Amino acid sequence: MLKLSPKESTMTKTQLQFRFSIIDLFLVVIAAIALVFLQEANGLVKPFDTYPKLVCASLFGLAFACLVQRRLKPTSSQARESKTKSQIRTWTMIAGIGLYIICISNIGYFVSSFFYLVAMLQIGRYGIDEEFLETKTLLSDSLIAAGVTTAIAIVFKVSLNLVFPGAWLF
Amino acid sequence: MQQLLSGFSDILNFQTILVMCLAITGGIVVGTLPGLSSVMAISLMLPIAYGFGPVIGLSMLGAIYTAALYGGANSAILLNTPGTPSSLPTAFDGFPLTKKGKADRALYAALFASVIGGLFGTFILIAAFEPLANLSLKFGPPEFFGLACLGLCAVAAISEGQVLRGLLSAFIGLLLSLVGQDPVSGDVRFTFGIYPLISGIEIIPALLGLFSLSQAMNILELKSSHIAHYRAEPGVLALIARRIGVAWFTLLRSSIIGSIVGILPGAGGAIASIISYNEARRSSKDPSQFGHGAIEGVLASEAANNAQVSSSLVPMMGLGIPGNVNAAVIMGALMSFGIQPGMGLLTNSSDIAYAFMASLIVANILLLGIGIYMVKLTARVLLIPNTYLGPSVIALCIVGAYAASYDIYGVWVMFGMGVLGFAMLKLKIPIGPMALGLVLGPIAEKGLGQSLQMAESETSLIHFAMSRPISLGLFALCVFTLFGAIYVERKTRHAKAFAKGIDND
Numbered sequence: 001m002l003k004l005s006p007k008e009s010t011m012t013k014t015q016l017q018f019r020f021s022i023i024d025l026f027l028v029v030i031a032a033i034a035l036v037f038l039q040e041a042n043g044l045v046k047p048f049d050t051y052p053k054l055v056c057a058s059l060f061g062l063a064f065a066c067l068v069q070r071r072l073k074p075t076s077s078q079a080r081e082s083k084t085k086s087q088i089r090t091w092t093m094i095a096g097i098g099l100y101i102i103c104i105s106n107i108g109y110f111v112s113s114f115f116y117l118v119a120m121l122q123i124g125r126y127g128i129d130e131e132f133l134e135t136k137t138l139l140s141d142s143l144i145a146a147g148v149t150t151a152i153a154i155v156f157k158v159s160l161n162l163v164f165p166g167a168w169l170f
Numbered sequence: 171m172q173q174l175l176s177g178f179s180d181i182l183n184f185q186t187i188l189v190m191c192l193a194i195t196g197g198i199v200v201g202t203l204p205g206l207s208s209v210m211a212i213s214l215m216l217p218i219a220y221g222f223g224p225v226i227g228l229s230m231l232g233a234i235y236t237a238a239l240y241g242g243a244n245s246a247i248l249l250n251t252p253g254t255p256s257s258l259p260t261a262f263d264g265f266p267l268t269k270k271g272k273a274d275r276a277l278y279a280a281l282f283a284s285v286i287g288g289l290f291g292t293f294i295l296i297a298a299f300e301p302l303a304n305l306s307l308k309f310g311p312p313e314f315f316g317l318a319c320l321g322l323c324a325v326a327a328i329s330e331g332q333v334l335r336g337l338l339s340a341f342i343g344l345l346l347s348l349v350g351q352d353p354v355s356g357d358v359r360f361t362f363g364i365y366p367l368i369s370g371i372e373i374i375p376a377l378l379g380l381f382s383l384s385q386a387m388n389i390l391e392l393k394s395s396h397i398a399h400y401r402a403e404p405g406v407l408a409l410i411a412r413r414i415g416v417a418w419f420t421l422l423r424s425s426i427i428g429s430i431v432g433i434l435p436g437a438g439g440a441i442a443s444i445i446s447y448n449e450a451r452r453s454s455k456d457p458s459q460f461g462h463g464a465i466e467g468v469l470a471s472e473a474a475n476n477a478q479v480s481s482s483l484v485p486m487m488g489l490g491i492p493g494n495v496n497a498a499v500i501m502g503a504l505m506s507f508g509i510q511p512g513m514g515l516l517t518n519s520s521d522i523a524y525a526f527m528a529s530l531i532v533a534n535i536l537l538l539g540i541g542i543y544m545v546k547l548t549a550r551v552l553l554i555p556n557t558y559l560g561p562s563v564i565a566l567c568i569v570g571a572y573a574a575s576y577d578i579y580g581v582w583v584m585f586g587m588g589v590l591g592f593a594m595l596k597l598k599i600p601i602g603p604m605a606l607g608l609v610l611g612p613i614a615e616k617g618l619g620q621s622l623q624m625a626e627s628e629t630s631l632i633h634f635a636m637s638r639p640i641s642l643g644l645f646a647l648c649v650f651t652l653f654g655a656i657y658v659e660r661k662t663r664h665a666k667a668f669a670k671g672i673d674n675d
Contacts, residue, residue, distance in 0.1 A: 026593065047622040048357065059338070059342065059345050062334065116565070120564075124561065165581070
């Protein structure tokens with residue numbers, strides 16, 4: 001029976017291990033989207049289908065090549081730290097921006113921006129060690145938010161006469 | 171020469187200079203703010219320009235155009251959010267310099283390069299106005315396709331150490347640019363039944379999302395209180411002046427590239443700056459510095475960017491064909507003054523044409539003076555804590571995205587692209603190539619679509635290709651760029667391995 005040295009044994013085990021990280025998922029999604037687009041491009045009139053087919057096929061090939069490249073690279077023994085806390089912060093931030101845009105189209109830009117800025121100023125300071133930020137209160141954050149919103153209104157609405165997304169409030 | 175001097179005498183008066191100074195200040199501010207473009211600034215100032223009359227009005231519009239394109243570099247350097255597509259490569263080295271606490275160097279380098287490039291482009295406009303206008307006519311669809319391919323090859327070349335990921339990113343951009351109407355046939359495709367997608371993915375909201383929103387998200391995620399430490403560097407002006415003396419050839423080459431690409435209708439400054447950036451990197455003694463804070467990278471990108479300002483006006487003034495949207499708006503201003511752009515411009519309205527050209531020279535000189543003072547102000551953005559800066563940038567992004575289309579759809583496009591850009595940043599996939607793919611996609615598609623239609627009437631595709639020497643030359647350059655990229659990558663890898671070997675010994 002073939003006996004492997006501890007080093008070889010670890011390497012083989014690591015290489016055979018089925019690794020599937022977020023980037024692999026991203027590449028698979030990109031390849032799938034490229035295939036969907038390629039399928040749609042098949043229904044286009046000639047010669048206008050040439051370029052879309054070229055782009056879709058190339059993208060599929062590139063996504064596949066990136067996946068293969070990742071498989072061929074030796075695995076580094078990166079420690080997988082718990083990133084749950086950071087991920088919650090990220091998802092809250094993305095959801096917050098989405099909610100902000102929904103509020104803009106339903107309430108109006110200026111009111112939504114004021115509340116969004118107050119909320120973000122309150123949430124944003126957690127985890128940042130800065131004495132300056134610790135002295136700030138809800139009132140001071142509200143004043144800053146009102147200042148930023150007013151500045152945007154003066155520069156863009158009054159001076160440049162830009163149209164803002166409006167709804168039942170302003 | 172006599173006519174040019176007469177043009178100078180028309181504009182060198184207190185009222186015109188004052189109007190131009192205000193226009194330059196406003197142009198820098200608009201260019202710096204993410205989402206607000208030079209087109210928007212010029213369009214907003216059209217009624218005011220009309221009130222001033224042709225000489226002052228056109229001088230004002232030219233000054234805004236020059237300053238707004240320079241202003242795009244400020245946000246690219248300080249926040250990694252290019253204000254204009256043409257300042258995309260400026261962020262590649264400008265932002266790393268900011269992170270190293272050398273924002274002043276990058277800002278001054280961008281200013282000097284913009285002024286030098288702008289002056290060079292204007293001299294080219296004056297000296298070779300008619301032959302250049304005729305040259306632009308020689309560029310047909312195959313040549314534009316070749317040019318777009320060259321831009322994409324440059325993308326691969328600048329993705330140091332991750333060519334495959336750079337290409338993947340560029341092709342994601344190209345795929346997204348397919349959504350909406352076909353630029354040649356007008357057929358609607360890839361909308362999957364979603365009505366607003368018929369108009370396609372608009373460039374400004376998409377770029378805002380990719381760079382500004384993703385960067386704002388990144389800022390909010392940072393544990394540190396500021397993007398970077400900032401302290402005004404003493405003697406930085408003299409330092410940059412010396413660097414410019416050393417890198418004079420980079421500036422000259424980039425200005426020439428910017429002037430040539432700028433003449434071509436529809437090519438845009440993004441191609442000019444990316445090709446110049448790639449050329450600077452390729453010919454550098456130490457290409458590994460590029461992408462990590464090389465001053466030459468900022469110089470190359472900005473010189474090309476502003477050199478194309480004046481040359482982009484050549485087809486509009488010489489042929490009556492606006493090469494880009496800015497030129498179209500200025501052409502509208504010319505026509506509203508009763509001046510017909512085209513070959514007859516220099517004979518029928520030579521006084522106004524030369525006054526306008528002279529004003530572009532004066533605008534660049536004024537930009538240098540005003541810019542030096544504004545650099546000190548704009549760099550202070552770095553003193554704002556991230557907790558304030560992140561949400562404020564997001565609120566500004568929404569203004570910019572909405573202003574691009576006056577539709578909430580633009581804001582959602584920005585949001586989607588922002589999340590995609592943020593995810594790509596986290597996965598260490600470069601987002602710059604994707605933005606370039608989005609910009610170059612329609613040019614490439616239109617070029618190929620029209621070329622294929624033209625080739626149908628020829629005996630064979632090869633015969634058609636052989637009859638287009640400029641196009642063949644561009645494709646030869648594509649091959650040269652790709653091989654150059656592989657050569658540079660190998661050279662860098664060997665240098666790193668050698669350095670590692672010395673360290674181990």
